[in-house]
Amino acid sequence: MARLSTDEAAALVERFRRQLRERRLPVTRQRLAIAEGLCRAEDHPSVEELSRRLRAKGERVGMATVYRTLDALVAAGLAREHDFGDGFKRYEPLSREVAGHEHLRCVRCGRVIEFVNDRLERALRLTADEHGFVYHHHRIEIHGLCRQCRGTDLGGLAARVP
Amino acid sequence: MARLSTDEAAALVERFRRQLRERRLPVTRQRLAIAEGLCRAEDHPSVEELSRRLRAKGERVGMATVYRTLDALVAAGLAREHDFGDGFKRYEPLSREVAGHEHLRCVRCGRVIEFVNDRLERALRLTADEHGFVYHHHRIEIHGLCRQCRGTDLGGLAARVP
DNA sequence: TTACGTGCAAAGGCTTTGCAGTCGG
DNA sequence: CCGACTGCAAAGCCTTTGCACGTAA
Numbered sequence: 001m002a003r004l005s006t007d008e009a010a011a012l013v014e015r016f017r018r019q020l021r022e023r024r025l026p027v028t029r030q031r032l033a034i035a036e037g038l039c040r041a042e043d044h045p046s047v048e049e050l051s052r053r054l055r056a057k058g059e060r061v062g063m064a065t066v067y068r069t070l071d072a073l074v075a076a077g078l079a080r081e082h083d084f085g086d087g088f089k090r091y092e093p094l095s096r097e098v099a100g101h102e103h104l105r106c107v108r109c110g111r112v113i114e115f116v117n118d119r120l121e122r123a124l125r126l127t128a129d130e131h132g133f134v135y136h137h138h139r140i141e142i143h144g145l146c147r148q149c150r151g152t153d154l155g156g157l158a159a160r161v162p
Numbered sequence: 163m164a165r166l167s168t169d170e171a172a173a174l175v176e177r178f179r180r181q182l183r184e185r186r187l188p189v190t191r192q193r194l195a196i197a198e199g200l201c202r203a204e205d206h207p208s209v210e211e212l213s214r215r216l217r218a219k220g221e222r223v224g225m226a227t228v229y230r231t232l233d234a235l236v237a238a239g240l241a242r243e244h245d246f247g248d249g250f251k252r253y254e255p256l257s258r259e260v261a262g263h264e265h266l267r268c269v270r271c272g273r274v275i276e277f278v279n280d281r282l283e284r285a286l287r288l289t290a291d292e293h294g295f296v297y298h299h300h301r302i303e304i305h306g307l308c309r310q311c312r313g314t315d316l317g318g319l320a321a322r323v324p
Numbered sequence: 325t326t327a328c329g330t331g332c333a334a335a336g337g338c339t340t341t342g343c344a345g346t347c348g349g
Numbered sequence: 350c351c352g353a354c355t356g357c358a359a360a361g362c363c364t365t366t367g368c369a370c371g372t373a374a
Contacts, residue, residue: 326372333368334367343359344355
């Protein structure tokens with residue numbers, strides 16, 4: 001969930017550090033910087049964006065390392081990967097304390113906000129079961145025009161054939 | 163919806179043809195072939211796959227044209243675009259007669275099956291509204307292991323840190 | 325010291341674009 | 350005939366990979 005408390009963020013980084021140590025893998029400055037950068041995020045940054053923020057803080061980290069570390073965080077269950085159809089992936093920290101949540105995205109400005117609806121989630125698990133599937137995960141996104149953008153939009157999204 | 167009846171498929175192609183004529187745009191052999199190829203599909207083909215099927219039928223159509231025509235079909239509201247996270251987009255014909263539907267995808271073999279749940283859809287519209295969004299569209303996907311694949315899987319998807 | 329990580333640049337995979345030739349209306 | 354389309358190849362974007370060097374343990 002974006003916007004972790006300071007404690008949650010610290011705990012998440014600590015878990016990452018522990019996982020690395022347990023596996024006898026080097027805990028590098030870069031890995032910690034990336035994990036911390038992600039945990040501090042209040043939104044769902046892309047690799048590019050996260051990289052930019054680290055650079056702004058004076059951290060020198062190559063893009064490839066950001067990609068590799070985010071993959072590791074996702075594999076470790078400490079981060080979540082999203083593709084909202086912007087043409088690139090976005091990431092968010094995944095705290096144990098915080099329940100699963102879904103996303104509402106503005107088609108105009110790209111703003112993403114979160115919401116929780118347990119009933120929805122239960123319904124999806126049930127549906128998977130009804131069709132003989134073993135549930136793994138799901139994806140729910142609502143795309144629309146946010147409050148700030150609705151005034152601006154004048155129907156420019158009408159269907160058109162090139 | 164994949165698996166359109168012959169009538170629905172013909173109607174969809176006819177609507178495409180009409181839209182083109184109305185806009186004084188050329189109705190080309192390629193465009194019709196692509197529209198028909200998509201309407202005949204029983205699944206959710208990628209550009210690559212659709213292209214391959216056309217070629218198999220003896221239709222010579224360049225990839226760029228397939229991309230451009232699918233964009234046109236989507237913009238015209240006659241097709242739907244999906245990104246199930248395979249690294250490429252997939253398309254399906256969108257018939258007026260058929261209700262909206264969601265997708266259930268096998269994480270192992272990629273098979274996609276469809277289901278309808280009006281209650282879910284209403285809940286999403288309501289949620290958008292509650293957050294001050296003007297609803298545009300949504301996305302619901304369930305990822306799991308299908309009946310055929312569940313026997314094969316032995317937990318090889320466990321989290322791991324590289 | 326040694327195995328793994330890092331950074332850079334090159335390579336990949338899908339999609340878009342530029343342009344000369346072609347064709348529908 | 351004219352404007353739009355097509356096909357090819359080149360370019361674009363995001364992401365992954367190869368490799369020499371650096372560094373945590």
